[in-house]
Structures are given as C-alpha cells and as structure tokens.
Amino acid sequence: xEVLYLLIPVAMLLVAVIVAVFFWAVRSGQFDDLEGPAHRxxxxxxxxxxxx
Amino acid sequence: xCCKGCEAVAKAIIDAGMGDYYKFRTENxxxxxxxxxxxxxxxxxxxNETVQGSFVRRDTTAAADEREADLILEGxxxxxxxxxxxxxxxxxxxxxxxxxNYTTHRARVKWDNxxxxxxxxxxxxxxxxxxxxxxxxxxxxxxxxxxxxxxxxRLGLAGVLGxxxxxxxxxLYLGAFSGIEEHFRQFFHWVxxxxxxxxxxYSAQPFFRTAWRDxxxxxxxxxxxxxxxxxxxxxxxxxxxFTGHGEVYYDSVCMFVFFLLTGRYFExxxxxxxxxxxxxxxxxxxxxxxxxxxxxxxxxVAVAELIVGDRVxxxxxxxxxxxxxxxxxxxxxxxxxxxxxxxxxxxxRHERVVGGAINIESPLLIRIEQVGQDxxxxxxxxxxDRAQTEKPRITQLADRTAAWFVFAVxxxxxxxxxxxxxxxxxxxxxxxxxxxxxxxxCALSLATxxxxxxxxxxxxxxxxxxxxxxxxxxxxRATHIVFDKxxxxxxxTLNLVASEVSKGHDVDACLAIAAALETGSEHPIxxxxxxxxxxxGLPAVEIRNTPGAGLKGQVNGQRxxxxxxxxxxxxxxxxYDSRALQTLRASGNTVIALGNGQAVLALFAFGDTxxxxxxxAVAALKAAGKQVVxxxxxxxxxxxxxxxxxxxxEVYGDLLPGEKxxxxxxxxxxxxxVAMVGDGINDAPVLAAAQVSIAMGGGTQLAAASADMLLxxxxxxxxxxxxxxxxxxxxxxxxxxxxxxxxxxLALPAAAAGYIAPWMAALGMSASSLIVVGNALRLLxxxxx
Numbered sequence: 147x148e149v150l151y152l153l154i155p156v157a158m159l160l161v162a163v164i165v166a167v168f169f170w171a172v173r174s175g176q177f178d179d180l181e182g183p184a185h186r187x188x189x190x191x192x193x194x195x196x197x198x
Numbered sequence: 199x200c201c202k203g204c205e206a207v208a209k210a211i212i213d214a215g216m217g218d219y220y221k222f223r224t225e226n227x228x229x230x231x232x233x234x235x236x237x238x239x240x241x242x243x244x245x246n247e248t249v250q251g252s253f254v255r256r257d258t259t260a261a262a263d264e265r266e267a268d269l270i271l272e273g274x275x276x277x278x279x280x281x282x283x284x285x286x287x288x289x290x291x292x293x294x295x296x297x298x299n300y301t302t303h304r305a306r307v308k309w310d311n312x313x314x315x316x317x318x319x320x321x322x323x324x325x326x327x328x329x330x331x332x333x334x335x336x337x338x339x340x341x342x343x344x345x346x347x348x349x350x351x352r353l354g355l356a357g358v359l360g361x362x363x364x365x366x367x368x369x370l371y372l373g374a375f376s377g378i379e380e381h382f383r384q385f386f387h388w389v390x391x392x393x394x395x396x397x398x399x400y401s402a403q404p405f406f407r408t409a410w411r412d413x414x415x416x417x418x419x420x421x422x423x424x425x426x427x428x429x430x431x432x433x434x435x436x437x438x439x440f441t442g443h444g445e446v447y448y449d450s451v452c453m454f455v456f457f458l459l460t461g462r463y464f465e466x467x468x469x470x471x472x473x474x475x476x477x478x479x480x481x482x483x484x485x486x487x488x489x490x491x492x493x494x495x496x497x498x499v500a501v502a503e504l505i506v507g508d509r510v511x512x513x514x515x516x517x518x519x520x521x522x523x524x525x526x527x528x529x530x531x532x533x534x535x536x537x538x539x540x541x542x543x544x545x546x547r548h549e550r551v552v553g554g555a556i557n558i559e560s561p562l563l564i565r566i567e568q569v570g571q572d573x574x575x576x577x578x579x580x581x582x583d584r585a586q587t588e589k590p591r592i593t594q595l596a597d598r599t600a601a602w603f604v605f606a607v608x609x610x611x612x613x614x615x616x617x618x619x620x621x622x623x624x625x626x627x628x629x630x631x632x633x634x635x636x637x638x639x640c641a642l643s644l645a646t647x648x649x650x651x652x653x654x655x656x657x658x659x660x661x662x663x664x665x666x667x668x669x670x671x672x673x674x675r676a677t678h679i680v681f682d683k684x685x686x687x688x689x690x691t692l693n694l695v696a697s698e699v700s701k702g703h704d705v706d707a708c709l710a711i712a713a714a715l716e717t718g719s720e721h722p723i724x725x726x727x728x729x730x731x732x733x734x735g736l737p738a739v740e741i742r743n744t745p746g747a748g749l750k751g752q753v754n755g756q757r758x759x760x761x762x763x764x765x766x767x768x769x770x771x772x773x774y775d776s777r778a779l780q781t782l783r784a785s786g787n788t789v790i791a792l793g794n795g796q797a798v799l800a801l802f803a804f805g806d807t808x809x810x811x812x813x814x815a816v817a818a819l820k821a822a823g824k825q826v827v828x829x830x831x832x833x834x835x836x837x838x839x840x841x842x843x844x845x846x847x848e849v850y851g852d853l854l855p856g857e858k859x860x861x862x863x864x865x866x867x868x869x870x871x872v873a874m875v876g877d878g879i880n881d882a883p884v885l886a887a888a889q890v891s892i893a894m895g896g897g898t899q900l901a902a903a904s905a906d907m908l909l910x911x912x913x914x915x916x917x918x919x920x921x922x923x924x925x926x927x928x929x930x931x932x933x934x935x936x937x938x939x940x941x942x943x944l945a946l947p948a949a950a951a952g953y954i955a956p957w958m959a960a961l962g963m964s965a966s967s968l969i970v971v972g973n974a975l976r977l978l979x980x981x982x983x
Contacts, residue, residue, distance in 0.1 A: 150382065154389055161362055161393070168354045177350045 245317045263311040268304050272329035286326050353459045356401040359393045360452030366390050367449035387439040390448040402455045423607050427634035434627045450956040461964040487519035508566045512557045520553040526563035532556040607637045614950045628956050632949040636959035641966040645934035648974035653927040656978050661911025662920040669906040672890040674924035676873035679819050683830040685877030688806045692726045696803040698778040708800040712792050714738035715751045715760045758794050766791040774798040813844040815914035829858045858884045934970045941966045
C-alpha cells in the first residue's frame, strides 16, 4: 500500500490541473451563458447547402 | 462613467487641474482610499453639475437644494447588508431618504446638496466596505457578469476539491471500521487539510467577509452563524490533524461551502431573472442616435448628448432615442415594451413618439422634446424601481425577525455547545456546527422580496405597472373596486358611433373622402375620422379651413365640404336630413356633415365609446367576489346607461369630485378596502384616498400620475390579471414564510439533540433557501388554465 504515497500526490497534481483548466474556462467566458448553448445545439444551421 | 459625454466632461475637469479641488474634499476617506484608491479619485467627479445631469433628479419645489439619485451597491450579499447600508447612510447629516433594492442592488438616495455632496455619500459607503456607483445600466450588466464569474470560480473550486476530500473521507470512514495503519490515517488527514485550505481561503471568502463586517459593527447577519460553523469545524479538524487525536470534519467543511455557494448562485440567477422586466426596459434605450445638423448632414452621437430641439433620423428597425415629435414621415411603431400593447401603433406627422419604441416601417425625422430623466421610459423605470424598493409591511416584519433570530441562534448554539461539552465531549463540535448551519435564516429573509419582485416583473409584461410596494398586497385584499366612467370605462376620446348616409352612397367611401380632407388636422374629430377610415391614400388638394365650422377641399377632382351641418348647408347649398340629425344628436353626440355640390352625402355622429373589454373585466371582477361600483360626474341617466351595458349594479351619478371622495370615505368607514380605478388626472383626490389606486396610463400622463398602479396597456382586463397575480403572490409569500418557519422550528431541536450530522445541516439549509426562491419564481410562469 506504500504506493499511496505516490498515487495521492499524483491525484492532487491532477486536481491542480483540473482547477487551473476550470479557471481558464471561466475566464475565457465559457460559463457566461449556461442556457444559450443548450438551445443553440438544437437549431441546425449546418445543413448542407442545396444546389442552386 | 455613465456615457461618453460624461467622460469628456470629466476629462476636461481633470485636464483643467480642477481635480485637485475634488481630491481635497474627499480626504476624509482614508480607509476607503487604501482599499480602492482609483475609485475614490473618480467619485469626486460625480459632484460636477454637468455629470450629475444624467442621473441626478432635482426637486425644484423644495426649499433646500434637494437631489435624488440611484446608486448601485457592490458587495451586497444578504438582506442584512441592505439594512446596514440604509442605517449608515440615513445617519449621515444631510441625507434625507435612503431606500435600497435587494434584487437590483440599487439604492435611491435623496440628499440636501447644501449639507452633503454626492461624493461624500459614495465615500461613506466605501468606509463600511461596500462600493457605490451612480446607476448606469451598462455598468450594472458588467457588475453582474463579474459577480457571476467570481461566483462560478468559487463554486467550481469548492466542488472539485470537496470531491477529493470526500473520496479520502470514505477511506477514513472505512478505516475506522476495519482498521487503518496510523501513518496512513495521519497522511490522509494532512492531504485533506491541504485540499480544504484553498476552499477556506478562496471559496468561503464571501461568507467570512460579510460576517466580519457584521461582527465589527456589532450586528448579527446570516453569515455570522455560518462562518462560525465553518471556522469551528475547520479549527477542530486542524487541531486533530496536528495532535493526531480526535475526528476531522474536512469533508463537512467543503460540503457546507459548496452547498451554500450553490444556494447563493441560484439566488443570484433568480434575482437576475426576476428583475429582467426592468432591465429589458433599460436596455431598450439605444446608445447612439443619428443627429441631423443644420445642413442635414448626419452625425452619429451618444444618446446622452442629445438636447431638446435636436433633429434625429430614426430608420426602420431602429429604436427611438428619446421622446419627440415627428417632423417628417409616417410609420408604425412597436411600443409593446412600454405599454404591453402587442399591435404596432401608427404614428404620423406632428404626432408624439416615446423613447424606447421601435420604428417598424419607414424612416422618420423626429424633433427631440424630452431627454434623459424626462422621457416617458425613464419615468416608468423610476416608478417600477420605487415599487420594488419600498418593502411591503410583511417584508419589514420578516427582516426584523431574521436579525432577532440570528441572535437567538448564537445564544442557543452557545448553550448547546456547553451542554454537550459536559455530557459527551467527543460530540460537542459536530452538534454545535449542525445547529449553527441548519438554522441559517436565509429562507426567512428571502421569502417575500423574491415573490414581490417576480410578481411585479411579470405584471409589467402584461401592461400593469405597480409603482408602490404595497400595491399588489392591497389589491388582493380589496373588497370594492370603484370605477370612474369617462376615460376609464370609456375611451375618453371621440369615436364614430353612428352615421347616416344619403341614398346611393357608401359609408366607407364617404369616410375615405372625409379622412382625406382631414389629413393634416389635429382636431379630435379629425383623428376619430382617420382612426375609423384607416390610411387609404386618397389625396386631397386645395384644403381651406374655416375654424370652428369646417373645411373644404378637392378629392378626385370634386369639391367637398366637411363640418357642422349648418356650415355644409350654407356652403354647398344642399339640405341635410334634419330628422336624422335629431336622432343622431339625441344621445349627446357631436354631428358633422359631408357634402358636395349635389347633396349632403353623410352625417357622422361622434361620441365617447365603451372600452371593448369593460364588460368582460367587470364580469371577471364580480366573479372574483369583488363589489363593483361606478362613481360618475356625468348625469345619472348616462351613468346608468353605461353601467347597464357592462353589468355594474351600484351606480352613482351627478357627483362632484368632493362627493366622490366622500363616497369612498363612507365605504371605507364601513370596513371596505377600496381599489379606485380612474384616468389619473381629474380623479386625483379620490385616487389618493383609496387604499390602492389604479390609473389608466396613456403616454405622457404617466409621469404625473401618482397612482399606486398604472394600466399602461389601457386594457381593463389587465386589472383582472393583476388581481389574480396579486392573489398568487400573497399565497406564495404565505407558503414561503410558513415553510421557512416550519423548517427552522423542526430542524433546530433535531440538530440540538444531535440527530443531524453537519453535512445534512448544510444540505437542509441550502435546500430550504432554494425551495423559497424556486417557489417565488413560479410566479413568472404562465398560469395554466
């Protein structure tokens, strides 16, 4: 079980990475609109263009 | 800075070296200066007269130099902060009135400018740890966004780290059952401490900060017991970690913080959503406008720079920047934001347009008549704000109860701790923490304000504006609904009620000719004709007006006369049907005639008509169990005729304003709660006497109306919607208060007896607040029926 002394610091490192990524995501505005994207994904605007 | 104009003025002042003068004056804010030096240097600018022009209202009638402004407060987290700021500001010499809105974080301050400066008020706010800015919609948007981002970061951090801590806690719990090596236990404790530290230092900051502020001022806010709970649990755990003896509660600490933040986050979102109606109004004022110079050259200017008399071009799809008069063009306007009326309204030359309306069809040239604080939109917003700021009696009670409650909780937690210390020293810590957390009176203080804000916000969408805090509450309790006749049950304007057309002619064709002749006229009858005929594009030429009699002109190459029957008879030399004239005039109508060289073609009778929905509204009010009364200054016979048509049984006619007042007083003496519906101008004293007054609010009369509520849409059925909403609101408030009290009464003994673990307490407290907010938000949804 001594491996825990390695695994838990690794886990904490991962947590630090997760938090850093999360803060970056908040700063870059990804959490600014939590309702809009849910609606936007339903609205298709990427239909293949019809031939003229 | 509220706009480019202000920015320029402010810059000019600093450049001119006058900034030093202001610096000198704000020297009395050393604490605040350390905190936010930039801010304090800026605020002195707000004393400048020109800068104040855009957000400060002056009371010219008062003896002293009285001014009023709206401020946004930063750092408000709970109802206790509102209370604190209100008290603090009201204690300043020279400050006359303070009212703060929790939902919008706006403070309305009235002060005597000879005794205190606006900058001194702002500095005073910063001394107690808050920031105040003069209100400006754009800036508030930014503030809300910043606050939300900070909040999400705190929430995310607490969530991620809390999960790690809980994972380790599971290992520790299992270890407690099946045995764990001491060095692993120690290691887990230290790891948990490391993970909890950021949560304490970053995520839990808002609670500590508010609690510290309260403690320093010897006040008990909601965050005091919460913070003590978190700190006690954390300190106990740290002690156990260092000594190696006792339990750790890191998982509980992380969970409290996470749940509390979740609750606060939803509260933040709820506040934003509930206040959306007023925000939509604010945002509907455009930032820029196209101004025409003396040579008709177009320049793009900030709306705040517009002055009365400026000529502005409004293209289709653009928003009218300020109230004005149409100089050129004709178009239909969407005024739904202002009146709740969903159909576009036609507006032509020399007609008024209100700021915030959207131009739909064709370009208009408008002369600005009122700007900034004087526009209709601004006054609607102010009235709405007043309603949301004034607390209903029921809220004031809840606020007082909450403050008192916190003291009781702290006392109780102390005695619980002392008791368990004696009986079972191993468990005193978790039990005390549970008591502190479970009893947070958040739900109690949120119960009413959320419901009132949601209800007023919802109603403005349907065209009913509550301008006083008590209005909805009183409307729900009203026993008698008293109507005025003219302008309330009837339109109060002339309409075509009957017509008599000579043989071989068509009413519509005659109306079209009449409308063409009256194109340029602003006479009430001309308006009524145009209203009835619609726009048909028939051109009329050589129009000559004979004031007080009528006019003549050519339509399709033929000469016509339009005016009093006598005028038409004299001019055209043709006789009109005198029997028909007598019938038309019998009911008090005004009759005009249309004639050409061959004959008198038509007689039109104009009179006041009933509103289309009057009967429907009266029936609905009666069905709701209200006594409906009609008080009219008109002849009794006329009043009775109207009442009979729409189903009102209690009618009183021939009343002077004073007699109407006496009648309302008489009803009130008998214990009636009277809601008076009038057109807001000639009924002013009666409206003031009634417990709740509703004024019909057409366009510009708005600003002058002193009524408790305004029917912006002019639809009487809006009153019925208001009544239903008021009833639902009262019901929701009662549910909320009942729930909050029941929850606290049940949870407190259970926690004191040690049946509730700290994490359960955190969950329960957050859930109760969320239920209260969610319940209030139900008011925003449309009722199923």
